[in-house]
Amino acid sequence: MISIATWNINSVRLRADQVERFLTQEAPDVLCLQEIKTAESLFPHDVFERLGYTHRAVHGQKGYHGVATVSRIPFREIGRHDWQDNGEARHVGVELIGPGQGLILENVYIPAGGDIPDRTVNAKFGQKLDFLERMTRWADKLDKPTLIVGDFNIAPLESDVYDHKALLKVVSHTPLEVETLQRFADAHGWVDLGRKHIPAPERNYSWWSYRSYWRQKDQGRRLDHMWASPDVAAQSLSHRFVEETRRWDQPSDHVPLVTELSL
Amino acid sequence: MISIATWNINSVRLRADQVERFLTQEAPDVLCLQEIKTAESLFPHDVFERLGYTHRAVHGQKGYHGVATVSRIPFREIGRHDWQDNGEARHVGVELIGPGQGLILENVYIPAGGDIPDRTVNAKFGQKLDFLERMTRWADKLDKPTLIVGDFNIAPLESDVYDHKALLKVVSHTPLEVETLQRFADAHGWVDLGRKHIPAPERNYSWWSYRSYWRQKDQGRRLDHMWASPDVAAQSLSHRFVEETRRWDQPSDHVPLVTELSL
DNA sequence: GCCCAAGAGG
DNA sequence: CCTCTTGGGC
Numbered sequence: 001m002i003s004i005a006t007w008n009i010n011s012v013r014l015r016a017d018q019v020e021r022f023l024t025q026e027a028p029d030v031l032c033l034q035e036i037k038t039a040e041s042l043f044p045h046d047v048f049e050r051l052g053y054t055h056r057a058v059h060g061q062k063g064y065h066g067v068a069t070v071s072r073i074p075f076r077e078i079g080r081h082d083w084q085d086n087g088e089a090r091h092v093g094v095e096l097i098g099p100g101q102g103l104i105l106e107n108v109y110i111p112a113g114g115d116i117p118d119r120t121v122n123a124k125f126g127q128k129l130d131f132l133e134r135m136t137r138w139a140d141k142l143d144k145p146t147l148i149v150g151d152f153n154i155a156p157l158e159s160d161v162y163d164h165k166a167l168l169k170v171v172s173h174t175p176l177e178v179e180t181l182q183r184f185a186d187a188h189g190w191v192d193l194g195r196k197h198i199p200a201p202e203r204n205y206s207w208w209s210y211r212s213y214w215r216q217k218d219q220g221r222r223l224d225h226m227w228a229s230p231d232v233a234a235q236s237l238s239h240r241f242v243e244e245t246r247r248w249d250q251p252s253d254h255v256p257l258v259t260e261l262s263l
Numbered sequence: 264m265i266s267i268a269t270w271n272i273n274s275v276r277l278r279a280d281q282v283e284r285f286l287t288q289e290a291p292d293v294l295c296l297q298e299i300k301t302a303e304s305l306f307p308h309d310v311f312e313r314l315g316y317t318h319r320a321v322h323g324q325k326g327y328h329g330v331a332t333v334s335r336i337p338f339r340e341i342g343r344h345d346w347q348d349n350g351e352a353r354h355v356g357v358e359l360i361g362p363g364q365g366l367i368l369e370n371v372y373i374p375a376g377g378d379i380p381d382r383t384v385n386a387k388f389g390q391k392l393d394f395l396e397r398m399t400r401w402a403d404k405l406d407k408p409t410l411i412v413g414d415f416n417i418a419p420l421e422s423d424v425y426d427h428k429a430l431l432k433v434v435s436h437t438p439l440e441v442e443t444l445q446r447f448a449d450a451h452g453w454v455d456l457g458r459k460h461i462p463a464p465e466r467n468y469s470w471w472s473y474r475s476y477w478r479q480k481d482q483g484r485r486l487d488h489m490w491a492s493p494d495v496a497a498q499s500l501s502h503r504f505v506e507e508t509r510r511w512d513q514p515s516d517h518v519p520l521v522t523e524l525s526l
Numbered sequence: 527g528c529c530c531a532a533g534a535g536g
Numbered sequence: 537c538c539t540c541t542t543g544g545g546c
Contacts, residue, residue, distance in 0.1 A: 010529065114546090115546090211527050274538090325540090326539085377535090472537080513538090515538095516536080516538075
């Protein structure tokens with residue numbers, strides 16, 4: 001059995017102590033981080049090394065984006081896609097060696113998409129859709145047991161947001177985004193582990209805005225996901241959201257997700 | 264007997280808790296702050312109010328400089344000099360009412376003066392000397408019992424720095440600054456309480472640079488001062504530097520000075 | 527709101 | 537090294 005976690009940490013340097021606390025408490029075998037917001041040279045390798053996460057694939061970028069996969073079990077890095085060829089660090093892929101042998105683990109940070117859900121006036125929204133379309137063409141060719149995790153920046157189901165109707169016009173929950181994400185899902189037959197283990201319409205959020213006081217009112221959205229190839233999904237034992245991190249000092253706006261696979 | 268303190272706090276909002284700790288521990292009747300680095304509207308009035316410092320004269324400025332005098336005993340504000348008429352908040356004066364009746368308390372933050380001690384290539388150095396010259400003309404006319412305190416940004420004596428010879432060419436200890444400060448002293452006959460109570464060449468520092476690791480090597484300078492009119496100096500009972508604050512978390516680069524007067 | 531980067535000022 | 541501002545991003 002191996003356990004895998006994903007967490008948009010919103011600056012790994014600022015929250016190195018929180019990552020340490022999480023790893024100490026939950027002890028996942030692998031942790032996928034997004035928005036590390038640092039160049040690889042300033043990544044806090046020592047923290048992970050000390051805790052036994054001696055295998056690391058860090059695709060960093062100064063100030064923005066950036067993803068990292070750290071692991072107690074060996075892996076080999078299989079690539080860093082830059083689907084839009086714009087230099088943004090939004091993906092790193094690894095293949096597990098030893099325990100979980102052969103599992104492909106794709107760590108991705110999909111663009112947020114700006115404020116206005118209209119690609120003619122908001123280039124960032126167009127970039128988000130284009131990113132998903134390029135990922136879809138890529139996923140169509142995947143033929144190995146794969147788990148893709150990360151911050152997708154889309155809450156696809158009605159029960160993935162605190163107010164479905166109100167958010168239909170808000171970037172992250174628009175029909176256009178949801179349809180585009182669905183085409184990505186269909187391209188590989190991805191199984192949404194979050195909803196496999198916590199079926200809709202059960203409350204199931206991973207993100208709360210820093211703006212306003214929504215935190216207190218529980219106005220969250222499920223933007224972070226773990227999706228598995230059908231064969232991998234069949235081996236998934238559990239899935240949970242570690243909401244406790246929201247109560248820590250100066251938390252990330254995202255909480256971690258953890259899943260267990262019988263590999 | 265009244266006690267008066269001065270402290271360059273280097274952001275009163277960031278260190279409101281440290282100011283509270285200092286006031287709780289030392290309980291001076293009056294505290295003069297420099298480099299509060301905030302507009303008056305964002306000054307943490309509540310902290311002082313709660314501790315009984317209900318009389319406050321805050322001469323704030325957004326982001327830079329700024330001075331404030333807070334007191335448990337009543338005073339009336341007598342003015343805010345802008346000697347160079349450049350809008351910088353570097354002075355506030357008050358006159359005590361009740362205990363210490365009639366004492367004038369001038370709180371001042373003299374410009375640092377930049378890096379190069381040459382007014383032809385460094386306008387900031389010229390501004391510092393000009394500021395002192397304008398203060399000198401002002402001091403020449405003072406005729407009331409006065410205590411002037413604050414960050415003078417000059418260490419006048421050899422024993423006011425960790426290495427006199429090395430610092431002769433460093434802004435804060437150059438002969439030109441020391442002579443200019445001496446003319447200010449002579450203009451009113453100010454008595455340096457720091458050296459009245461802790462005579463040279465005893466070690467007597469109020470500031471340690473954040474840059475480099477001088478803190479550990481005790482490479483300090485005496486940049487903060489409390490100077491009294493001769494009549495007030497005759498009533499000065501004690502004077503000390505509260506170096507303990509340097510060991511607090513994220514300390515200011517300056518430590519507080521406290522003096523007691525038999526008024 | 528919170529995070530990053532630059533640049534100024536100390 | 538530390539703090540502030542502005543401006544971008546989410």
